[in-house]
Amino acid sequence: MARYGMVIDLSKCMGCRACMEACKTENGTPLGHFFMYTFRWEEGTYPSSTIRFLPRPCNHCDNPPCVKACPYDARIKWKGGLVLTDVDNCRGVRYCEQACPYGVNYFNAKKPEENYGLDYGHADLASTTGGAVPPYWKPELEKAYSWDEDPKKKIERRVAGAGHRENTVGKCTFCVHRLENGITKTACQQACPVGAIIFGDLDDAGSDVAKALASRKSETFRLKDVAQTEPKVYFIGKAPAAAAHLIEQIPIPADVQKLGKTEYEGGTIPW
Ligand code: SF4
Numbered sequence: 001m002a003r004y005g006m007v008i009d010l011s012k013c014m015g016c017r018a019c020m021e022a023c024k025t026e027n028g029t030p031l032g033h034f035f036m037y038t039f040r041w042e043e044g045t046y047p048s049s050t051i052r053f054l055p056r057p058c059n060h061c062d063n064p065p066c067v068k069a070c071p072y073d074a075r076i077k078w079k080g081g082l083v084l085t086d087v088d089n090c091r092g093v094r095y096c097e098q099a100c101p102y103g104v105n106y107f108n109a110k111k112p113e114e115n116y117g118l119d120y121g122h123a124d125l126a127s128t129t130g131g132a133v134p135p136y137w138k139p140e141l142e143k144a145y146s147w148d149e150d151p152k153k154k155i156e157r158r159v160a161g162a163g164h165r166e167n168t169v170g171k172c173t174f175c176v177h178r179l180e181n182g183i184t185k186t187a188c189q190q191a192c193p194v195g196a197i198i199f200g201d202l203d204d205a206g207s208d209v210a211k212a213l214a215s216r217k218s219e220t221f222r223l224k225d226v227a228q229t230e231p232k233v234y235f236i237g238k239a240p241a242a243a244a245h246l247i248e249q250i251p252i253p254a255d256v257q258k259l260g261k262t263e264y265e266g267g268t269i270p271w
Pocket residue numbers: 058059060061064065066067083099100101102103104105171229
């Protein structure tokens with residue numbers, strides 16, 4: 001069985017955020033939700049300062065506190081070591097969001113049709129939408145996929161598209177819907193113009209991701225290793241300085257709910 005992970009080469013990343021854009025399109029995430037987020041910050045003192053970038057998906061931790069915190073068997077470890085939300089079991093209590101040290105979870109308070117800034121079905125907007133299929137109706141995000149490794153667990157589970165249901169918590173899925181349909185590249189990897197993102201089976205010595213990790217092992221770091229979550233996202237390059245001055249904060253729409261302070265609201269940064 002594969003153990004999926006990601007290597008992100010910070011020496012290549014130029015902070016263009018094509019990965020963020022691709023992720024939003026691929027997963028049809030609601031306004032203000034970023035399953036992939038590229039931090040941009042400044043290190044040093046002007047005029048000798050450096051601008052640096054770090055794209056941050058969910059780490060799909062091998063030892064995920066979010067899974068332990070969920071009382072409803074909704075945050076689960078899926079095939080291939082993916083950490084996902086079963087959207088039918090999720091009751092929106094947000095314990096996963098509290099337990100995760102990385103701030104990657106997004107609570108979806110509203111119905112999908114209220115959550116995208118555009119009511120696709122509204123007659124007055126027909127000329128604008130042109131009959132387009134709303135992002136939250138993407139069939140492969142809505143489908144149940146089979147999990148046959150643990151006979152005690154429910155076999156068919158809807159684990160993609162958690163941004164599409166009211167009262168659920170969504171986050172990066174490592175594009176599980178792509179994997180389940182035989183596509184082995186994530187949307188962010190596909191979009192990156194400089195090949196900074198490599199996704200694949202960490203346990204397959206012949207995979208690009210395993211080769212990248214093996215060849216640059218001494219240059220890699222993971223976020224908050226001290227939390228012992230065993231992240232499966234590795235970064236190549238210099239670790240960020242402990243205190244970072246973010247260049248900008250994401251403008252959070254007033255109706256997007258977050259619990260407490262997060263990096264998006266000027267609080268902690270996940271390193
Ligand atoms: S990064 Fe957070 S949400 Fe993702 S697996 Fe780790 S603890 Fe869970």
